[in-house]
Amino acid sequence: MSPAKRYFLSATGLTAFLIFWETVARSGLIEPHLLPPPSTLPATLASEAGLGIWQAMVWASLRHYTIGLLVGSILGVSLGVCVALFPMVEASQAWLARVFRPIPPLAWIPFAIIWFGISETAAAFIISIGIFWINYFTSIAAVQAVDKDLIEVARAFGHRSFFALLRKVILPGAAPGILSGLRAGLGQGWMTVVAAELFGIPGIGQRMIEASGLLASEVVVLYMFSIALLYGVSDYIFVRVQDRILEWQR
């Protein structure tokens, strides 16, 4: 399929969906507050942005998200790399990871509040948990999958120290896997942003709960689409950077 045709079909799919939604919402079969038509979104955005709420909420969520993303990604990748490199570390973490991994990020909300109060730190903490595990496990797998023959080649050509091998072979070899983990974490982070703000920390999530309490469902939809937009933009930028870094791949 040609790229142009692909774009056309993708755009058609989305447009058809919006038209269908608009038609159903306007048909009178469903109460407007149960399903606001998408045509109300521009006016809703104008009113939210006019009051400065939209900017404030998006900015706040972006802050929680970015901090959680950085903390979760950095810890996940660096610990994951260590686990893959050192058998002693690997053995020490095996049961620990088995105990903690299945606990969903949202189950940490009570402790987030006890430890950090109703604060931005609490939201960032919850967001970082899901991101951490994704990066942790993909980094372990990525480092373990590095071609051992290339390590031998580097040693044969004089790179004998641990740090030389790490820098010249292990990290570049694991880069594709690590980057795919980072990208998955990027998406996972947005999924927990809303939940992490539900308990009263200002941000998109809190605003959505407020709006649903007032049955202002068009405001809820506005913020749902705002998250989709933020995710789309951050993922697009990430993929551009990733393609540059992984230029050497077919």
Added chain:
Amino acid sequence: MATVIHTKDLAVSFDGHTPVFEGLNVAVERGEFVTVVGVSGAGKSTLLRVIADLIPPFRGSVSVDVPSDSSKRPIAMVFQAANLMPWRRVANNITLGLEELDVSAALKRKRVDWTLNLVGLEGYGDRWPYQLSGGQRQRIGIARALAVNPDILLMDEPFGALDAITRTGLQDELLHIWKETGKSILFVTHDIEEAVYLGDRVLLLGDRPGRIVEEYKIKLSRKSRRGGAAFLAQVERVKKGLQAAITASAV
């Protein structure tokens, strides 16, 4: 002639008990092209790896006697799969071994140009490995080894994975490079014709325990080798020797 590689009663073991080979005495003279064939599992690749100091000897010793020079490595190795770093452009693959040496950036560039020229791939420096054919990758593997200006080249079935035509071409190129640079070469292969075609001497490695069971001096001039009757007779002799070694190891 001076001996550049000398192994004395060499044994290697991976588990610390059973040796892969035992009591191995191999000598390579300066400028000599020695090929090694043998029963599979006799430790041909292992021999190269212990000489390259990639694995330690279990018993015995390896001595490498070449003048020391901080701008070169005494030994360089060419691997069966070219094993280029896929994230490095061709030129950066070639300079892999220069990074730990006392070599200026200008000299690095010179070595890249010189080795690319030797292997017939001028102008390929900016490509990625995935853009090369199997034969081209193996040529870059050879260029990478030559770039450190080694006295000794260890080659581990470097042409084993290539098609016949590419292989024949690379064999002749290797002979040309060898004559041009005067390197000492220890070349492992499972292809007896290749061993007889390339070598001044062919060593036949038997197993259980691995040891040198036979040594053939190839006196034919290289021009008369490919396809000539005397060459084929020589190949037959080595084949018979290998057959006998296999039979002996099966008993």
